[in-house]
Amino acid sequence: MNLADIKAILNYSAFRPEPDDPSAPWNRRFPNTRTVLVGLGKSMIAWAGVSKTGKILDTDTMRGDLKEILTAAAPSMKAASEAAWCAISLNTRYVISLETNLPRRPGSEEMMKTNPRSILGGRYERGKRYALTHNPETNSSVLLSIDEEQIRKVELMFKEVGLQIGRICCGSYVLLRHALSVTNTVKGSEKPTSNLYVICSQGAVCVLVQDADRWMELRSRTDVYEEDMQPVADLLAPFRERIHSEMGIVIACDQPTPMLRECIDKALPGHAVTDLTTPDFLWNLMNHS
Numbered sequence: 001m002n003l004a005d006i007k008a009i010l011n012y013s014a015f016r017p018e019p020d021d022p023s024a025p026w027n028r029r030f031p032n033t034r035t036v037l038v039g040l041g042k043s044m045i046a047w048a049g050v051s052k053t054g055k056i057l058d059t060d061t062m063r064g065d066l067k068e069i070l071t072a073a074a075p076s077m078k079a080a081s082e083a084a085w086c087a088i089s090l091n092t093r094y095v096i097s098l099e100t101n102l103p104r105r106p107g108s109e110e111m112m113k114t115n116p117r118s119i120l121g122g123r124y125e126r127g128k129r130y131a132l133t134h135n136p137e138t139n140s141s142v143l144l145s146i147d148e149e150q151i152r153k154v155e156l157m158f159k160e161v162g163l164q165i166g167r168i169c170c171g172s173y174v175l176l177r178h179a180l181s182v183t184n185t186v187k188g189s190e191k192p193t194s195n196l197y198v199i200c201s202q203g204a205v206c207v208l209v210q211d212a213d214r215w216m217e218l219r220s221r222t223d224v225y226e227e228d229m230q231p232v233a234d235l236l237a238p239f240r241e242r243i244h245s246e247m248g249i250v251i252a253c254d255q256p257t258p259m260l261r262e263c264i265d266k267a268l269p270g271h272a273v274t275d276l277t278t279p280d281f282l283w284n285l286m287n288h289s
Contacts, residue, residue, distance in 0.1 A: 036086040042223045049080035056280040074161035089171035091202040094146045096220035140215040171201035179252040200253040233263035251275040254282035
């Protein structure tokens with residue numbers, strides 16, 4: 001064992017995950033290191049710096065041709081980070097669907113990252129990356145799929161401007177998983193949870209109906225809104241006839257979105273609303289996952 005190895009053990013760095021280890025939480029991969037979190041939409045980019053202490057710094061947003069605005073934003077991103085490491089939330093060109101009767105053997109959700117065909121069977125498509133969340137009470141699952149071509153395109157664009165990608169995730173999927181986890185805390189209870197989940201992430205919207213712990217319906221669309229939230233109200237309107245009066249509504253957005261509450265009150269009046277969103281909500285989830 002050389003001196004460098006001894007030093008790494010003494011300062012605990014030998015026990016830290018490597019920067020490019022996607023299985024470890026972002027903040028553990030880069031302790032005491034400035035990094036950048038990035039959100040990509042169809043024609044927009046948003047980013048936030050993460051300080052050495054894990055605090056989310058000032059954020060910024062640009063709209064326009066994605067390649068052009070990334071080139072313009074890259075110097076600021078690199079200045080806000082060390083070694084130009086960034087984590088990306090994709091908010092366009094993905095699909096979130098509700099599936100039934102997928103295999104549930106131990107480790108199946110993790111296996112989706114390495115061998116999705118073994119889980120999806122005939123539903124598997126080549127050229128896609130997948131993520132999976134099972135409903136622990138029923139045979140339903142939420143399935144995320146993203147084209148490999150889209151991911152490779154993003155990786156190339158960031159490489160060309162000198163940025164290193166340490167993780168790529170889907171903002172809506174991250175927010176939905178979090179909302180489900182914090183509102184479904186009591187399993188097997190006599191009064192199971194019934195909610196309509198409304199997820200908004202940088203223009204993308206995902207709506208999930210959960211009735212007595214059963215996932216009944218899911219709608220997911222990207223590039224729905226920018227400043228005007230009326231398209232979200234239009235998407236929610238059909239659910240007025242599909243959800244019962246005692247069903248609550250749970251909101252989770254990338255950032256606080258006051259106009260969304262107005263849309264919900266107009267499209268789905270009379271329901272109790274719980275807003276989980278806090279400032280920099282998605283950035284904080286990405287930093288700790």
